[in-house]
Amino acid sequence: MGEVEETRRRIVAAAYACMARDGIASTTLDATAREAGVARATVYRYFPGGRDELIAAAVTDQVAAFFARLREDVGDPQDVTALLERGLVAGRRRLAEHEVLQHVLQVEADRLVPQLASVMPIVMGVLRDEIAARLVRERLRPGVAVGEAADLLARMMLSFMGTSGCWDLDDPAEVRRLVRGQLLAGVLAD
Amino acid sequence: MPVTAAADGTRRADPTGTAGCVSAGVDGAMAPYLQADELTTRLVAAALRCIARWGVAKTSLDDIAREAGVGRATVYRAVPGGKDRLLQLVLRHEIGRLYHEIDTELAAADDLADLLTRGLARALSVVDHPALGYLAQHEPELVLPHFAFHRLDRVLAATTELCRPHLARFLPDDAVAPAADWVARIVVTYAMHRSSALDPHDITSIRRLVRSYLLPALTPHPSPLPSPQEQP
Numbered sequence: 001m002g003e004v005e006e007t008r009r010r011i012v013a014a015a016y017a018c019m020a021r022d023g024i025a026s027t028t029l030d031a032t033a034r035e036a037g038v039a040r041a042t043v044y045r046y047f048p049g050g051r052d053e054l055i056a057a058a059v060t061d062q063v064a065a066f067f068a069r070l071r072e073d074v075g076d077p078q079d080v081t082a083l084l085e086r087g088l089v090a091g092r093r094r095l096a097e098h099e100v101l102q103h104v105l106q107v108e109a110d111r112l113v114p115q116l117a118s119v120m121p122i123v124m125g126v127l128r129d130e131i132a133a134r135l136v137r138e139r140l141r142p143g144v145a146v147g148e149a150a151d152l153l154a155r156m157m158l159s160f161m162g163t164s165g166c167w168d169l170d171d172p173a174e175v176r177r178l179v180r181g182q183l184l185a186g187v188l189a190d
Numbered sequence: 191m192p193v194t195a196a197a198d199g200t201r202r203a204d205p206t207g208t209a210g211c212v213s214a215g216v217d218g219a220m221a222p223y224l225q226a227d228e229l230t231t232r233l234v235a236a237a238l239r240c241i242a243r244w245g246v247a248k249t250s251l252d253d254i255a256r257e258a259g260v261g262r263a264t265v266y267r268a269v270p271g272g273k274d275r276l277l278q279l280v281l282r283h284e285i286g287r288l289y290h291e292i293d294t295e296l297a298a299a300d301d302l303a304d305l306l307t308r309g310l311a312r313a314l315s316v317v318d319h320p321a322l323g324y325l326a327q328h329e330p331e332l333v334l335p336h337f338a339f340h341r342l343d344r345v346l347a348a349t350t351e352l353c354r355p356h357l358a359r360f361l362p363d364d365a366v367a368p369a370a371d372w373v374a375r376i377v378v379t380y381a382m383h384r385s386s387a388l389d390p391h392d393i394t395s396i397r398r399l400v401r402s403y404l405l406p407a408l409t410p411h412p413s414p415l416p417s418p419q420e421q422p
Contacts, residue, residue, distance in 0.1 A: 167371070
């Protein structure tokens with residue numbers, strides 16, 4: 001890794017460490033510089049947008065890492081049903097296990113959620129592409145457009161990962177009922 | 191700390207003043223809107239105009255009084271809890287209005303497809319709410335956290351309560367909650383993150399989504415269950 005990239009990585013990691021330990025409100029350029037062991041001016045050079053840009057970068061970084069871990073969990077299922085079922089189960093588990101996320105949601109949701117919301121369109125796009133790639137290999141109900149269906153399914157996956165609502169998604173049978181009986185019922189031909 | 195009366199009559203701490211929206215049921219949620227007196231209606235409208243222009247943080251009680259064309263003393267007397275209390279009032283009023291508008295739309299539906307289409311369209315019209323639009327863009331921390339992770343559960347439960355009598359016309363009892371849960375999630379995601387797949391202003395695109403993706407999952411129960419009047 002080049003020196004520039006390495007320094008940037010170190011700064012972003014330091015910002016995350018501050019956020020996890022002291023909270024987002026306390027994560028300043030100064031605190032991050034101290035944590036990273038670099039000068040304040042250095043941090044500012046990499047993040048001219050200041051604190052806001054730094055926090056956004058740390059959140060984006062963590063979200064990317066989360067979905068990389070999720071992709072490993074899910075593997076490379078050939079069909080869309082397996083993708084959704086595995087993705088939902090693994091996603092829920094990873095979210096529940098994410099101590100920093102759970103803690104920040106308790107104490108600083110108002111600071112974190114807008115950051116996550118900014119990143120969601122990118123996440124949705126990636127999920128949408130994964131889903132679409134598998135939909136084109138399936139027999140679809142007449143009138144179903146792949147892009148539109150993939151968009152809806154990606155959004156629903158994220159929504160159900162966030163909260164299971166009236167469903168008991170710890171029960172594999174309910175996961176199957178949700179994915180096959182509801183989410184894919186209008187998408188896949190019988 | 192504002193308190194609210196829970197359904198069992200006890201008083202509970204209620205920092206946002208909105209617990210009544212769910213615990214007191216659909217009627218309780220609509221009351222702040224349907225029973226608002228003239229002064230309240232005027233203050234709410236004025237507050238919404240101010241928020242649409244400057245947001246919540248920069249809107250003062252004086253701004254709202256001026257916008258409403260009433261004296262400061264009148265406002266302070268009517269809303270003893272100050273700006274925070276007035277904002278709660280505004281929130282409960284607007285939630286009540288949304289409930290009422292959706293309820294009215296759903297009651298007019300002829301079949302399940304129509305019901306879901308009307309409900310989605312009316313709920314999605316929040317994207318055009320000027321005050322909400324301003325806040326979503328400039329003060330997202332006031333809006334977005336209420337729909338994230340487990341806080342979405344409240345929205346899902348409220349939607350289910352509101353839709354239950356209407357969905358019950360067309361769906362068996364155990365299908366009501368999953369259906370309401372689903373449409374609430376669809377509203378939240380498409381209101382928050384726009385996409386060409388669903389245009390909130392285009393009822394044709396909403397109807398197509400309903401027919402293509404929702405109906406096949408919610409039926410086979412295509413014909414309405416007989417209502418009490420139709421039974422022999």
